[in-house]
Amino acid sequence: MSPLKKCFNVRNRDFIHAGEASIAVQQLLKQMHVDPVLIRRIAVCGYEGEMNMVMHGEGGLYCVEIHSGKIILDLSDNGPGIPDIAKAMEKGFSTASDEFREMGFGAGMGLPNMDKNADDMFIESEKGCGTKVQMVFMVK
Amino acid sequence: MVSEYLSFVEKYCTGCTHCVRACPTKSIRIRNNKAVFSDELCIGCGECIRVCPEGAISSSLSTIEPFTKDKLNAVIVSPVLYAQFPSFMPGDVLLGLKHMGFDHAIDLSYYIEMYQYAVEEFVLANRESRNAPGPLISPICPVTIRLIALNYPNLIDHIIPLRSPSALVGDKIRKKLSHAHGVPEKDIKLYHITPCHSKVFPDQSKLMDELNYVDHALGINKIFPELLAKMEQVKKDELPLFPNEHFSFIPSSRGPLWGMSGGEIAGMRIDKVIAVSGIKEIMAYLDKIEMGLFSDMEYIEFRACTEGCLGGPLTAVDRYMAKSTVQKFIKMFGLERRLPRQKIRQFYDKGWFFSKLKSSELVSINKLKRKPLSINDMKEIEKLVSLIQGNECAACGAPDCRAFAEDVIRGEVDLKNCFKMSNIK
Numbered sequence: 296m297s298p299l300k301k302c303f304n305v306r307n308r309d310f311i312h313a314g315e316a317s318i319a320v321q322q323l324l325k326q327m328h329v330d331p332v333l334i335r336r337i338a339v340c341g342y343e344g345e346m347n348m349v350m351h352g353e354g355g356l357y358c359v360e361i362h363s364g365k366i367i368l369d370l371s372d373n374g375p376g377i378p379d380i381a382k383a384m385e386k387g388f389s390t391a392s393d394e395f396r397e398m399g400f401g402a403g404m405g406l407p408n409m410d411k412n413a414d415d416m417f418i419e420s421e422k423g424c425g426t427k428v429q430m431v432f433m434v435k
Numbered sequence: 436m437v438s439e440y441l442s443f444v445e446k447y448c449t450g451c452t453h454c455v456r457a458c459p460t461k462s463i464r465i466r467n468n469k470a471v472f473s474d475e476l477c478i479g480c481g482e483c484i485r486v487c488p489e490g491a492i493s494s495s496l497s498t499i500e501p502f503t504k505d506k507l508n509a510v511i512v513s514p515v516l517y518a519q520f521p522s523f524m525p526g527d528v529l530l531g532l533k534h535m536g537f538d539h540a541i542d543l544s545y546y547i548e549m550y551q552y553a554v555e556e557f558v559l560a561n562r563e564s565r566n567a568p569g570p571l572i573s574p575i576c577p578v579t580i581r582l583i584a585l586n587y588p589n590l591i592d593h594i595i596p597l598r599s600p601s602a603l604v605g606d607k608i609r610k611k612l613s614h615a616h617g618v619p620e621k622d623i624k625l626y627h628i629t630p631c632h633s634k635v636f637p638d639q640s641k642l643m644d645e646l647n648y649v650d651h652a653l654g655i656n657k658i659f660p661e662l663l664a665k666m667e668q669v670k671k672d673e674l675p676l677f678p679n680e681h682f683s684f685i686p687s688s689r690g691p692l693w694g695m696s697g698g699e700i701a702g703m704r705i706d707k708v709i710a711v712s713g714i715k716e717i718m719a720y721l722d723k724i725e726m727g728l729f730s731d732m733e734y735i736e737f738r739a740c741t742e743g744c745l746g747g748p749l750t751a752v753d754r755y756m757a758k759s760t761v762q763k764f765i766k767m768f769g770l771e772r773r774l775p776r777q778k779i780r781q782f783y784d785k786g787w788f789f790s791k792l793k794s795s796e797l798v799s800i801n802k803l804k805r806k807p808l809s810i811n812d813m814k815e816i817e818k819l820v821s822l823i824q825g826n827e828c829a830a831c832g833a834p835d836c837r838a839f840a841e842d843v844i845r846g847e848v849d850l851k852n853c854f855k856m857s858n859i860k
Binding site: 298317331334339343363 | 586588589722723725726727728807808809810811813814817841
């Protein structure tokens with residue numbers, strides 16, 4: 296059976312609508328009666344990823360694929376890319392500007408949090424070519 | 436009754452879709468030009484009551500009955516009632532109620548203070564233990580609790596398991612009255628006058644243990660005219676005063692303040708508190724809490740009605756006018772607390788404040804029977820939505836195009852009900 300695929304545009308620095316893609320995904324999953332604990336993990340990951348796209352990634356495409364045994368979040372942004380992925384994965388490491396810190400972001404917990412909540416996570420990034428993050432969640 | 440909380444007079448309904456669009460859980464549809472309600476999705480928020488231009492939808496709260504049948508009764512007064520009368524004092528209101536035929540009129544201020552202490556104790560203890568996840572959520576607003584049980588089961592553990600002030604007072608007062616009058620507890624009728632049309636119903640009662648304590652809930656708007664008339668009579672000395680009695684307690688401004696958004700958390704000894712009112716705002720916050728935001732907040736007061744309980748659907752005066760009256764009371768009485776912390780601490784340690792309800796039972800209140808949608812159903816819905824390319828006109832009787840597509844896939848309605856689709860084969 297082919298999966299359900301749905302994509303959302305995430306706009307650069309659009310804080311008013313930031314989080315809406317994650318909320319829409321949450322609602323889809325609730326209608327399908329996916330396990331609430333899994334929904335929450337996906338919501339946390341989705342939101343962190345979406346905020347990264349809004350703040351660092353200059354916007355991009357937020358896609359969800361719902362298979363019968365797994366759910367995949369595919370986030371690809373148009374940003375400057377991550378020069379050192381291992382460094383970015385460290386807890387507390389952040390490149391957020393003072394402006395974003397003032398808004399309550401930039402604790403350097405985004406990627407580590409995503410990694411913790413997803414069953415599998417892959418990051419592809421090259422300087423100047425944007426970043427692709429894929430998160431996989433297994434459905435029991 | 437079309438849901439536990441709503442009465443509906445079908446002949447008044449014009450099929451206008453106001454209620455369909457207003458419902459936060461999308462539980463209403465127009466079928467054959469009449470509103471159709473889905474009981475299992477109704478959280479009793481009352482948004483449909485507010486927007487219905489024909490007055491076809493109303494609260495299903497019991498109407499006022501003659502009290503003469505009661506051997507002994509008492510009425511627990513929501514402090515929102517005081518805010519309905521700008522030219523009377525809270526004491527006048529209690530007096531007027533007794534002239535209406537209530538044996539005792541009980542003020543809630545003391546119990547509100549006690550409840551606030553209990554919340555502080557709980558939050559402070561949780562700071563150390565982290566037994567409950569942050570942010571903690573107020574258990575007071577029944578609509579919020581139902582919304583969480585229905586759509587945000589992940590957040591049930593965030594709700595503080597304390598009983599509401601009216602449940603606390605109901606528990607105490609029945610025993611006290613029975614003792615003082617020598618009447619068996621079961622023969623004492625307890626009424627609750629409230630701005631909230633969805634309080635004290637079976638499921639709600641389960642949430643906050645109110646069932647055992649209150650027998651009847653009355654809307655403020657139902658008793659307002661008669662109460663006002665009695666109060667006017669007292670003012671003109673046509674009716675006597677009653678001697679003070681220790682059951683009724685003395686109102687303070689803590690009571691009226693409680694009805695305002697932010698009134699529950701006002702002056703609490705907790706740093707990171709926030710008050711949110713309005714059902715749409717609450718849903719936005721719950722979405723965000725579910726995504727991991729606000730975990731540094733300690734306590735959130737949610738009120739489904741905009742501006743808090745002063746904006747309840749069963750109030751008699753406008754919420755902003757009522758707010759102005761509350762401000763007047765605060766100026767007159769101040770915001771001092773009257774109860775010694777030590778004493779309440781003893782009650783708290785004995786577990787008196789705690790609801791006996793377990794969070795697993797709250798999940799079971801979520802009685803949703805709608806069958807889950809499969810991946811294929813979802814794909815069909817997506818296809819339909821892009822086929823319709825509608826502009827959410829609601830002419831089909833569903834609140835939006837996606838909800839309509841879902842209804843079609845569930846086999847509840849024909850695609851031709853969409854006027855954009857009616858010409859397509």
